[in-house]
Amino acid sequence: MEDLMKRGFNLFQLLVIVAIVCIASVSFAATTNPSPASPGYSTIVLPFYNLTSTRNGAFSFKAPVGYSIKSASVTARAVSGTNPTLKVRHKDNAYVSYSGTLNSAGTVKDLTLTTRPVISDEVLQSIDLITGGTSPVFSNITLTLFLKRL
Numbered sequence: 801m802e803d804l805m806k807r808g809f810n811l812f813q814l815l816v817i818v819a820i821v822c823i824a825s826v827s828f829a830a831t832t833n834p835s836p837a838s839p840g841y842s843t844i845v846l847p848f849y850n851l852t853s854t855r856n857g858a859f860s861f862k863a864p865v866g867y868s869i870k871s872a873s874v875t876a877r878a879v880s881g882t883n884p885t886l887k888v889r890h891k892d893n894a895y896v897s898y899s900g901t902l903n904s905a906g907t908v909k910d911l912t913l914t915t916r917p918v919i920s921d922e923v924l925q926s927i928d929l930i931t932g933g934t935s936p937v938f939s940n941i942t943l944t945l946f947l948k949r950l
Contacts, residue, residue: 840949842867848941851886851929859927866950869917871910872898877940879905884936888943889928892920902938919947 846859874888879902888911889899897918900911919925927943 841870842947842949844945844947846927846943846945848929848943849939851931851938851941852936854928854930856928856930857926858929861925862922863919863925864922866921867919867947868950869897869913869919869945870948871946872900872913872917873908873910873944874900874902875908875942876902876905876938879903879936879938881936882934883932884938885932886936886938886941887928887930887932889930891926891928892916892918893923918950921950 848858872890874886876886884903886902887899888902890897895916896914897916898911898913900909902909929941931938
């Protein structure tokens with residue numbers, strides 16, 4: 801009888817696990833945000849080290865294919881100075897794709913996408929880092945881009 805109780809209890813556990821997995825798979829199927837591992841999606845992480853003054857064109861590149869920018873964020877591990885600000889701006893040739901201002905360390909700042917958030921195929925891309933405040937120092941800046949291939 802005890803064997804049956806054990807087996808019955810294990811069967812109950814198995815049924816609960818199967819029910820949880822089924823419910824979870826249904827909720828994941830309704831998710832509108834695709835996985836970064838989905839075909840055509842890429843995540844790019846750009847590290848910048850210590851920044852004490854404005855750097856227009858701090859990073860420039862040409863992409864081999866076109867991308868739509870789905871999200872962009874920036875963070876800094878340490879920030880010092882009086883009223884320090886760091887504006888991050890991306891330009892696709894002359895068009896601004898996203899921008900935003902970071903004021904403190906340890907927080908992730910989502911950048912605002914413009915009406916044309918793209919990285920065009922074989923067009924010069926430029927990322928500007930514009931500092932403000934008195935004696936600003938931003939350490940270990942990380943810019944993260946989530947992209948979809950056009």
